[in-house]
Amino acid sequence: PPLSEILNLHDFEAIAKDVMHIKSWAYYSSAADDEITNRENHAAFHRIWFRPRILRNVTNVDWSTTILGHESKMPIYITATALGKLGHPDGELNLTRAAAKHGVIQMIPTLASCGFDEIMDAAKPGQVQFFQLYVNKDREITKRIVQHAEKRGIKGLFITVDAPQLGRREKDMRQKFDAEDPSEVSKAGSDGVDRSQGAARAISSFIDPGLDWSDIPWFQSITKMPLILKGVQCWEDAVQAYDAGLAGVVLSNHGGRQLDFARSGIEVLVEVVSKLKELRGLSFPGGTKPGQAPNGRRFELFIDGGVRRATDVLKAIALGASAVGVGRPFLYAFSSYGPEGVDHALQILNDEFEMNMRLIGARHIGEIVPEMVDASNIGLH
Numbered sequence: 398p399p400l401s402e403i404l405n406l407h408d409f410e411a412i413a414k415d416v417m418h419i420k421s422w423a424y425y426s427s428a429a430d431d432e433i434t435n436r437e438n439h440a441a442f443h444r445i446w447f448r449p450r451i452l453r454n455v456t457n458v459d460w461s462t463t464i465l466g467h468e469s470k471m472p473i474y475i476t477a478t479a480l481g482k483l484g485h486p487d488g489e490l491n492l493t494r495a496a497a498k499h500g501v502i503q504m505i506p507t508l509a510s511c512g513f514d515e516i517m518d519a520a521k522p523g524q525v526q527f528f529q530l531y532v533n534k535d536r537e538i539t540k541r542i543v544q545h546a547e548k549r550g551i552k553g554l555f556i557t558v559d560a561p562q563l564g565r566r567e568k569d570m571r572q573k574f575d576a577e578d579p580s581e582v583s584k585a586g587s588d589g590v591d592r593s594q595g596a597a598r599a600i601s602s603f604i605d606p607g608l609d610w611s612d613i614p615w616f617q618s619i620t621k622m623p624l625i626l627k628g629v630q631c632w633e634d635a636v637q638a639y640d641a642g643l644a645g646v647v648l649s650n651h652g653g654r655q656l657d658f659a660r661s662g663i664e665v666l667v668e669v670v671s672k673l674k675e676l677r678g679l680s681f682p683g684g685t686k687p688g689q690a691p692n693g694r695r696f697e698l699f700i701d702g703g704v705r706r707a708t709d710v711l712k713a714i715a716l717g718a719s720a721v722g723v724g725r726p727f728l729y730a731f732s733s734y735g736p737e738g739v740d741h742a743l744q745i746l747n748d749e750f751e752m753n754m755r756l757i758g759a760r761h762i763g764e765i766v767p768e769m770v771d772a773s774n775i776g777l778h
């Protein structure tokens with residue numbers, strides 16, 4: 398169907414399933430084990446309801462915000478997803494260009510199909526980008542990658558901490574990853590690894606399962622970029638990340654691709670906000686304000702997983718998130734429609750923000766406060 402008939406982000410998934418190569422579809426869509434967490438990610442948003450305000454003159458509404466101090470036209474970012482060329486020959490560049498056009502931030506993955514410098518070169522002057530880091534067993538390689546990213550102007554380093562070993566994505570494992578087919582192989586994959594167990598296994602064998610909290614000071618010693626842990630799943634680790642001096646955490650289960658029965662990011666957000674308030678005195682007023690510590694320090698909470706509607710995003714913002722990551726919908730968009738697909742996906746979100754800001758009675762992001770949602774179905778544990 399023509400793009401004009403694509404009305405929401407779910408639609409891209411249905412089209413992608415029909416038009417994508419089965420191996421690529423398997424890699425993008427798969428999740429761990431029985432894929433319960435993957436389904437829960439979106440379903441969890443269904444347990445939260447709005448408490449809209451009326452009669453507020455919503456002629457003009459503005460859903461722009463700042464993320465780690467950088468402007469973003471929407472309270473979302475394009476999260477890191479590996480192997481963009483499985484879906485389209487331009488791979489991640491589709492995301493870079495659409496991000497520039499819509500004024501949103503792209504998180505570049507370690508395992509991008511396009512070269513890191515190629516992506517940076519495709520960005521517009523001043524375009525803000527983040528980088529997702531998989532930590533190599535060889536720390537010299539990691540150091541080189543991190544310092545190169547910083548030199549090229551990356552504004553935030555998101556260290557993935559939920560993948561000491563790749564989850565079993567059986568849909569993907571059933572498809573043999575063919576090393577001889579250059580259209581499938583990322584640059585990152587060209588390091589002599591076993592490709593017999595699906596794309597995910599093939600590219601991830603360098604990741605260090607030995608990573609632990611004692612490595613954090615080392616990261617802080619090799620870079621001045623803000624450091625964020627991606628894949629935190631309980632308040633204890635969020636508090637530890639705060640205490641370690643990090644800039645924030647992404648409450649994420651890797652799109653359900655790692656530990657099955659991990660909870661959704663939105664559910665974890667509720668307990669993390671509550672405990673950071675109680676134990677460390679932070680406040681999360683919602684809206685544009687990131688977590689504020691009593692000493693003036695900022696600590697930003699992000700979530701990702703299953704975000705398909707602006708209403709999902711607004712719920713997270715109300716509950717204290719600075720911004721929300723979106724993954725698969727953009728992959729499906731460029732796999733089905735090339736660069737125009739990503740453009741259209743971002744336009745859909747933009748239109749949804751405009752309408753829903755009006756309908757909940759928020760003129761700007763600062764007015765999306767905790768009182769605007771009823772999250773009583775998500776209890777504290």
Ligand code: FNR
Nearest residue numbers: 425476477478479557651652701702703723724725
């Ligand atoms: C991912 N994700 C991911 N995360 C990461 O830290 N490094 C990576 O290389 C990848 N690669 C990757 C590939 C694919 C195909 C998917 C779908 C996901 C996880 C990603 O950053 C994010 O956590 C989820 O994708 C968010 O869920 P949704 O929006 O895809 O439902």
